[in-house]
Amino acid sequence: MKFLLSAIALWSVCGLLIIGVTNSYLPEAEFRFERNSHPTYNYDRIEEVRRQCASVLSAASELRLGYDVVDGMKQDLSFVNGDWGQDGGKFPIMPFDARKSSGPLSSEDRTSLKLVSFWVTDIDHAHRMKKSIPINGFLRMGITRDGSFVDGAYGGNADFQLWPGHSQLSIPFQGFYTESKKNGGERVLCLLGDTMLPTREPDPANPWGWMKTAGENNDEMPLSEDDQIMIVLHYPMTFTLTNRIINGDLRSLNRESNTKYFDAVHITSQLGRSAKYTFGSKDIVSKACNPYPYKDNLTRDGIDVYKGSRFCEILEEITRGQPLSVVSNWRCNGTDDFCSKLGPFVSDNGIKSTDGSFKDVKVYMQNVICEQVATRGNAGSARVFTNFRAVSPSENQYTAAKRSGPSNMSLAAEGFWKSSSGQLCMVGCIGSISAKGSTCNSRICLYIPTSFSIKQRSILLGSLSPIDNSKAFFPLSFEQLVQPTELWNYFRFSHPYYSYSKVNSAGTILEKHEPFSFRTVIKKSLLKFPKLEDNEAYQDSLTLLSEDLTLHVSGFPDPAPNILAPRVSIQMEIISVGPLFGHYWHRNGSKLGLETQYHVEDTYTEKQLLLNVSAQLSLTGKAYTNFTVLFLEGIYDQRVGKMYLIGCRDVRASWKVLYGSYDLEDGLDCLIEVVVEYPPTTTWWQVNTAVKISIESQRTDDDPLRFGTIKLQTFPIIYRKQREGILSRRGLEGILRILTLSLVIGFISSQLFYIKDSLDSLPYISLVMLGVQALGYSIPLITDAEALFKKKASESYEVLSSSGLENSMWLHVIDYTVKLSLIIALLLTLRLFQKVWKSRQRLLSRAPHEPSRVPIDKCVFICTFTIHLIGYILVLIINGAKSSQKPLVANTVEIEGDNSLSQSVWATELEEYMGLVQDFFLLPQILGNFIWQIDCQPLQKLYFIGITVVRLLPHVYDYIRSPAPNLYMSDDSEFVNPNFDFYSKFVDIAIPLTAIVLAIIVYIQQRLGYDKLSKTLTFGRHKLLPPRFRYQRLSSKSPEAELVPGVNGAAARDSEHVDVE
16 A cells, blocks of 8 residues: 555656656747857067068058948958969979768769868958058968868868868968059958968978878878968959959968978959949940840740849849759750860860760859849849859869859859840850950850740750850750749749640550559549548649649669669659649739639549649669659549659750750650559558659660669658648557556556455466566666557658657657656566565575475576577568568668668567567466466456456557558567568467467466366376476465464464565
8 A cells, every 4th residue: 555655656746747848848048159259360460561561562552442341341352262273383382182081972083172262350440551451361272072171261270181082271361451553453462371381391202291101081290380471362443244353372481492382372263242243344245145135046935934023033042052954965966076065164074974965064153143123114124243153073063163263164244134035145254354355255045934844844044155156166055943842932923834735645644554443443432542622722722732742752662672772762843733833822813713613513523633733753863863853744633643644854865865866855855654653541541651653664675765664662651631640640549558558557556456365376476477567668668669559660750750740748748658657567566576576585484494385486487488489589480481582671671871770680570579578478477377286366367367458459459550561661669560570460360369368378277276277187097287296385374373363363464464565
């Protein structure tokens, strides 16, 4: 009784803890860490700077800038990721370790980039003079191949850094800002700096010989302090198309004989986004855009383009950090050099290797400056400046996209846009140009389409062509593919639309794949698939259906191969459903069509159930390099949940192959059939919830563009409405766990009350049986696994976690209540264990010379362990035999690229087998009853029958629930891992039947006793049970209690009662 009161008190305390813990999940104000300390800047070398920068200061003119403009110099005079180089190379400034680094972005084939960044960190207004202002600056330069160049003024270490694939030197400076009238007016910085330079050895042929002994990561580098470093930077006073280059020199003031001396470093960059650009190159622009609009081939197919008032806003949004893909030269017919050339850009080996397909070649629009001007009526115009930068596949794209140095891979462009045509026409100037614009020989035409089709999926479309035929190149096309989820950012007040052109061809696929069959009839009548909701507005219903049909999931080949294969990333964006393009948002006066009779009729025609649909499919994996993007269009059958689609592939092959393929449609291979089969939305607990995808080429075997049929199966998916079901399902399972554990607590408590009146039978309760139960309650507390009810992992739970539903308050309350129930069940079981142990110790004390008459669990443990060991080995053998007949079964449950699933088969089987040991918890008691030859009832019927029923409930629940997920699914179940078919449907029946048989055996043993049971199992002269030979039952009561009545007897009983307590 005392222990039960303690347990109740524990319930109350833990309940308060649950309330406290759940309250901790309430939103709190975010902590804010503010910087109270500011870096200090030194100007202790100003006089030395005056001497070294005398020539610059003498040429300075009086400052024309006001205070407000000077205060903005920090942004105007800073640049990031410019280029640098040295003349001669006799005295290099830094080494470079060309070994392959261990980073994920590293590659020995990547081009190393020499980058430099400079920031003005402080301006000393207090000591401003007529011709100069003292300033502090910070320069970071390096050679990088792995994309780790730091482009922040205060990031990284100020010392020299070197590791494989990366070198980086940081130098703080102090000096003067001046202005000069040279070169049409420029701003000049002259500064002195000091840093720790890598020590160069005297041998010019091997200046960095110490790198061989500096360690794997060059941890032991010899450095030398050097304060004789000067930098002079020149900025245009006004940034224009022909005057936008920042250039300078970094020089050593040491003598050549000094090992700290290095060759002059030449620095180049261009204006940054914060610099003010001046439009004024009308003469140069007119060379490319007069007459306007320029007649190109991009809009010849009737593509509608944007002509609204938000052109600048949309253009900046589309190009911000997003690369443009270069279209292959599939129309080109010329020499190999001509057709493989990347427009006006100079092609490196990485670009040449694409042979005119330009696979993985990107173009970035950097620092887009757009000024839109409204004119009379609805007409409008805009002036635009940007810098086009081509990025080779051999470069690190993240780093190369941020480069600002002018080169033969950059094209500065200025032009204008008019709403009358929707064309942005620009002139392009390659690399560094002269004031006359002698290298401005390229024309760029850009459009923002508002009409889309299977052959037009670009949100930005452009071409780059030569102005002067003497420097001709084949016109280069580039594009950025549309993302449906981002459309609302671009077209809030316009009307983009999708034009279907492959619906009839898709209908042919439907007829081929949907012959009449009973399976189809049953499927249409009993199962429901994603469809338009009758209780939603038409636009909303289309949007919700689009969401259900969108796929962002991993998959694997179907059927799974016999070897371990990498998972495939499957991304399928729905572009349009019916008349809805993208996702529905409120538009002024927009209509997708009337609220048709679709919502009021009880029966639908076949035409109403077949919806036009378009999508965009991307497969990421080593085996799908030719499927960077697959454009899809066709019909969706709501009755069976299938899409029948025509696919168009962006072929990335040699220009010769493309030109020879006469059946290409705008450079796309559209002879592809695709079928996507969705799982039903109903009875999803009992069916496979994976999507199946089939991609088949319709080309002949000898066609170079033909590919083998691709069949994929995804991991289980979850529909929009099923997310609520997932939450309810987890809550339901949690409540079931609480209820079953509460029953277990009641059964154990009833056993504790029962043994108070059955002290003689108490020693005959098996300690091994109690130990198995205690282990079952302990494992979930230690491993945080689920208790009693198994939780099969699926993508559903992953979606649940990512959507934040798993953090629901009441789910946390349920989890903590389950843990609290486990603790109480464990404590009650340990209390029962303690009572049995003490009762045996009392018996042993009364017969110290006859220990064999006291029940012990040594033989019970050995027999139980042996039986389960044999059972575990049999399970390994059986499952091993099954695995040898199944595809995709290896010695580990590991999927390439996912180490979290790496676990040996034997360990997984052992974890699962522990669940079976708990289900057969009565086995040790049965063995003990036979060994001890009992004639009593140590276990109350409610106790062992009740716990048996509780252990059977998860198997019943699992049997009527979903089948096992496919082989690729991970699993966070407590003991059950369906990946190995350990708990199959057959086993979910066999285990409960065996557990019931064990409970019946215990009941018979206690009901008949050993003698009666032995007689019952005697057939003639043959006895199945041996005669009583070992245990002679001792009474658990003391002899004094039996012989002395009255007070002494009462005292003895009280003493015994206290012992039992």
